[in-house]
Amino acid sequence: MGIGQMCRRFYRLCFIFILVPLFLWVAITPSHGADIKIGMKNEPKTLNPFKASDTWSRKVVTRFYGHLYTREPKTHKIIPWLADGYPEYDEATNTAIVRLKRTKWEDGSPLTAHDVVFTGSVIREFKVPRYFYCWRCIKEIEALDDYRIKFVLERPMAIFVPRTLMNFIVQKKKWEPVVAAARKAEKPLQHLLAHDVTQPMSCGAFRFVKWARGAYIRIERNENFFATGMEIGGKKVGPYVDGILFKFYGSDDSAILALKKGDIDYYWSSIQAGYLKDLEGDRRFKVFKSDKNGVHYLAFNVRKSPFSDKAFRQAVAYLIDKDFIVVRVLQNEGQRMDNIIPPGNTFWHNPDTPKFGKGMERKERIKKAYEILKAAGYTWEKPPINAKCKVVRAEGLKMPDGREVPPLDILTPPADYDPHRAMAGMLVQQWLRGVGIPASSKPSSFGSITQQVKVKRKFDVFILGWGRLGIDPDYLRTFFHSREDRLYGRNPMGYHNGWYDKIADESAATMDETKRRDLIFKMQKFIIEEAPYIPLYVPYVLEACRVDRFTGWNEDLDGVGNGWSLFFIKPAR
Amino acid sequence: MHLGKFILIRATQIVVSFFIILTLLFVLFRVAPGDPASMVIDPQMTPEDVEVTRALFGLDKPLYQQYLICLKNFVKGEFGSSFYYGKPVIEIIGEKLPNTILLFTTSIILSALAGISWGKVIAWRRGSLLDSSVTVVGLVSHTLFLPWIALLLVWVFAYWMNWFPLTGMITPELWVDPDTGTVRKVLDVLHHMVLPLSVLFTIHFGGFMLIMRSSMMETLKEDYIVTARAKGLTERQIRERHAAKNAALPVVTSVGLSLAFSINGGAITETIFSWPGIGRELVFSVSNSDYPLAQIAFLLIAALVLVANLVVDVLYAYLDPRIKY
Numbered sequence: 001m002g003i004g005q006m007c008r009r010f011y012r013l014c015f016i017f018i019l020v021p022l023f024l025w026v027a028i029t030p031s032h033g034a035d036i037k038i039g040m041k042n043e044p045k046t047l048n049p050f051k052a053s054d055t056w057s058r059k060v061v062t063r064f065y066g067h068l069y070t071r072e073p074k075t076h077k078i079i080p081w082l083a084d085g086y087p088e089y090d091e092a093t094n095t096a097i098v099r100l101k102r103t104k105w106e107d108g109s110p111l112t113a114h115d116v117v118f119t120g121s122v123i124r125e126f127k128v129p130r131y132f133y134c135w136r137c138i139k140e141i142e143a144l145d146d147y148r149i150k151f152v153l154e155r156p157m158a159i160f161v162p163r164t165l166m167n168f169i170v171q172k173k174k175w176e177p178v179v180a181a182a183r184k185a186e187k188p189l190q191h192l193l194a195h196d197v198t199q200p201m202s203c204g205a206f207r208f209v210k211w212a213r214g215a216y217i218r219i220e221r222n223e224n225f226f227a228t229g230m231e232i233g234g235k236k237v238g239p240y241v242d243g244i245l246f247k248f249y250g251s252d253d254s255a256i257l258a259l260k261k262g263d264i265d266y267y268w269s270s271i272q273a274g275y276l277k278d279l280e281g282d283r284r285f286k287v288f289k290s291d292k293n294g295v296h297y298l299a300f301n302v303r304k305s306p307f308s309d310k311a312f313r314q315a316v317a318y319l320i321d322k323d324f325i326v327v328r329v330l331q332n333e334g335q336r337m338d339n340i341i342p343p344g345n346t347f348w349h350n351p352d353t354p355k356f357g358k359g360m361e362r363k364e365r366i367k368k369a370y371e372i373l374k375a376a377g378y379t380w381e382k383p384p385i386n387a388k389c390k391v392v393r394a395e396g397l398k399m400p401d402g403r404e405v406p407p408l409d410i411l412t413p414p415a416d417y418d419p420h421r422a423m424a425g426m427l428v429q430q431w432l433r434g435v436g437i438p439a440s441s442k443p444s445s446f447g448s449i450t451q452q453v454k455v456k457r458k459f460d461v462f463i464l465g466w467g468r469l470g471i472d473p474d475y476l477r478t479f480f481h482s483r484e485d486r487l488y489g490r491n492p493m494g495y496h497n498g499w500y501d502k503i504a505d506e507s508a509a510t511m512d513e514t515k516r517r518d519l520i521f522k523m524q525k526f527i528i529e530e531a532p533y534i535p536l537y538v539p540y541v542l543e544a545c546r547v548d549r550f551t552g553w554n555e556d557l558d559g560v561g562n563g564w565s566l567f568f569i570k571p572a573r
Numbered sequence: 574m575h576l577g578k579f580i581l582i583r584a585t586q587i588v589v590s591f592f593i594i595l596t597l598l599f600v601l602f603r604v605a606p607g608d609p610a611s612m613v614i615d616p617q618m619t620p621e622d623v624e625v626t627r628a629l630f631g632l633d634k635p636l637y638q639q640y641l642i643c644l645k646n647f648v649k650g651e652f653g654s655s656f657y658y659g660k661p662v663i664e665i666i667g668e669k670l671p672n673t674i675l676l677f678t679t680s681i682i683l684s685a686l687a688g689i690s691w692g693k694v695i696a697w698r699r700g701s702l703l704d705s706s707v708t709v710v711g712l713v714s715h716t717l718f719l720p721w722i723a724l725l726l727v728w729v730f731a732y733w734m735n736w737f738p739l740t741g742m743i744t745p746e747l748w749v750d751p752d753t754g755t756v757r758k759v760l761d762v763l764h765h766m767v768l769p770l771s772v773l774f775t776i777h778f779g780g781f782m783l784i785m786r787s788s789m790m791e792t793l794k795e796d797y798i799v800t801a802r803a804k805g806l807t808e809r810q811i812r813e814r815h816a817a818k819n820a821a822l823p824v825v826t827s828v829g830l831s832l833a834f835s836i837n838g839g840a841i842t843e844t845i846f847s848w849p850g851i852g853r854e855l856v857f858s859v860s861n862s863d864y865p866l867a868q869i870a871f872l873l874i875a876a877l878v879l880v881a882n883l884v885v886d887v888l889y890a891y892l893d894p895r896i897k898y
Contacts, residue, residue, distance in 0.1 A: 043849075046658065046660075130617050132621075133617065133619045133621075190659075194654060196660065213849065218745070245746070247745055248847065250843075251844055251847070254846075257731075257740075261732055261735070261739060263738075448607060451608075455608075468615065
């Protein structure tokens with residue numbers, strides 16, 4: 001074959017693979033319609049609500065499955081959703097009666113008390129992870145008639161309304177055969193969770209249309225949606241869009257490019273601060289900066305010395321300059337945290353907790369930490385403050401019992417997983433060394449940290465974060481309760497305090513919100529003072545939306561990516 | 574040795590190697606820190622939930638029991654269910670593999686064809702300007718940093734010039750439309766393939782071309798080429814029938830193994846172009862400690878590489894009559 005012939009073949013190849021599609025490209029560009037196009041980083045793993053625990057699945061699945069109560073936008077007050085009014089609770093018998101609105105599934109059949117009872121019973125029978133704990137204290141659940149459900153509680157349970165009654169509801173008719181087959185299977189729970197839902201039955205604002213694996217999911221407006229036209233939070237509920245087209249990108253970079261190019265109207269993920277400038281200068285977009293319902297924190301293994309010493313933990317708290325982390329590491333796109341419950345959770349957040357070292361200069365922090373440690377009996381070969389009251393390099397820090405403070409590792413996720421936490425770990429290392437604490441930041445894989453912290457419980461200090469705390473503050477009880485100091489428990493620090501356990505248990509059994517709030521406030525103040533956790537910071541949720549295409553986004557805790565936005569947004573033209 | 578006996582021996586070796594790889598993979602994943610259940614950080618996940626999840630995954634059993642169950646299931650043709658998706662692993666691989674084959678195998682075939690063709694031409698014209706310039710192009714293409722060239726192409730041709738789609742394999746807006754015909758859908762996929770295919774072609778083409786060139790140069794020194802010339806054969810006949818066929822042997826190995834490895838996809842290419850293939854899934858499964866999915870994906874690659882080796886050996890005998898087994 002001659003060169004000429006080869007070139008001809010090569011050009012033919014180019015023609016087939018480049019030019020033909022290129023020419024046809026104009027012809028195949030589709031019209032936009034009134035669908036909102038939402039980009040997501042990853043694809044949902046399932047449409048099975050019992051299995052849908054990941055962020056991506058939940059973003060889609062929650063469009064279909066309703067719950068009895070919901071939280072009002074912005075105020076987060078619990079309001080009836082599928083329920084008709086608030087539960088009638090009888091304290092003497094621990095019984096609650098919930099009435100249902102007359103609502104329909106997408107197939108036109110009524111949503112009844114039997115669906116609710118069925119869902120609860122399945123979760124209890126199969127002990128479905130993540131949901132079972134909300135139903136564990138329900139002794140009995142019974143449909144009194146088609147629209148009334150009776151719940152008998154083992155004891156008063158604060159999470160009954162905010163968790164149990166906010167659980168998703170599935171259609172009994174659709175799921176009964178699946179559950180029957182699961183009961184006969186060798187591993188019933190596995191069978192239930194592995195059930196591939198190809199056509200979810202919706203009672204929500206949207207109904208499922210199609211899922212092309214690896215590419216998109218399309219859902220459209222459910223004409224049987226009961227809440228259309230209702231006024232909530234001063235706005236009329238839609239949905240006003242024909243449907244939602246979820247597209248999957250696999251990386252933030254691709255998704256942001258798609259957003260800028262106009263392939264999507266909104267990227268349902270917090271975007272990095274570095275992209276903001278570019279998007280803020282584009283008139284098509286509005287950039288939203290919202291509080292996140294999460295916390296990034298530093299935690300101690302309080303089973304070991306010197307971390308078991310409250311004075312040591314408080315001294316560390318003084319040494320950490322949270323404002324510096326926010327300004328330098330988060331580039332001001334976040335806020336310092338002085339509490340476990342984020343400020344955005346306005347009803348439950350106690351603003352009156354100790355704010356260690358706020359506004360202090362480095363020298364003042366070192367002095368304060370030195371004073372605390374000295375008062376607690378710590379000694380130095382060379383203290384950080386010399387006779388002339390000047391800060392010098394400290395050496396040979398010893399515990400009150402005379403032993404040297406051992407070298408301590410600060411476990412952080414690696415920079416490629418979370419650069420903020422990795423950098424915060426390095427800063428904390430330097431600050432602790434300022435008073436002679438021999439700290440070393442140790443970036444480790446996420447798996448390695450969880451193994452050391454949750455399973456082996458052999459660690460000194462770690463920096464991790466909670467990203468999806470929820471509005472109900474029950475987590476404050478579980479994070480620090482001594483009962484949770486066990487394998488896979490949520491108190492890996494090993495924190496034990498009888499007073500706290502008692503008040504936490506009391507909060508879990510208090511159904512009156514005002515009384516419970518007082519207890520939760522006390523718990524927040526106490527735990528911040530005790531400092532088994534030192535809350536560090538929380539980044540803002542940064543999002544950009546195409547306001548030239550859709551308006552009416554609901555700005556809320558955790559960003560505009562929420563169910564209310566999808567009820568309220570309207571095409572701009 | 575007879576070819577049949579050779580294949581039988583090699584097949585036995587493949588089976589043994591395969592089970593060694595299976596064991597190694599099993600151990601490697603289990604000794605890595607963190608298990609899928611304890612890695613779930615969710616305030617609603619109680620310790621009891623973690624225990625239930627571990628039991629669900631079979632992680633509550635001792636390691637040797639897990640291994641025996643894994644072996645037993647494997648022999649029975651049961652490859653288990655993904656921890657993350659909850660679906661049978663084979664179903665997930667079945668969904669992603671065709672996408673990877675479409676892109677990566679196509680790219681290997683096209684770049685091999687182009688590489689071999691150009692390799693033999695420039696070797697034939699060794700020392701010429703064409704040889705020098707194409708060799709430089711080949712070297713540059715072979716050593717290009719894949720993410721750089723991929724991002725550059727996306728930026729220029731997809732974002733800036735808007736000629737091609739940014740990412741993905743299909744245009745959702747087109748595929749949700751019930752009026753879209755098959756031809757348009759096929760063209761849409763081809764349209765999406767252009768950029769990733771160009772990147773992969775660029776990366777692989779240089780390698781194949783340089784191997785072919787170097788092998789051809791060696792062959793051209795052989796006595797039978799001089800004999801062919803003495804027999805009065807045309808230059809084209811000597812190049813195509815005598816030189817190129819013999820020079821193709823090392824390229825066959827390279828292409829055979831590249832084809833086998835192509836099912837592995839490429840995590841970087843698939844991530845940059847959001848191509849829903851096996852490479853991205855592999856990385857995702859490893860980072861999520863989804864042992865069953867990661868294990869089977871790696872085993873599939875191992876099996877194909879082992880089989881490709883055997884096929885290459887057999888092809889050698891076919892291409893070069895001097896090779897006997």
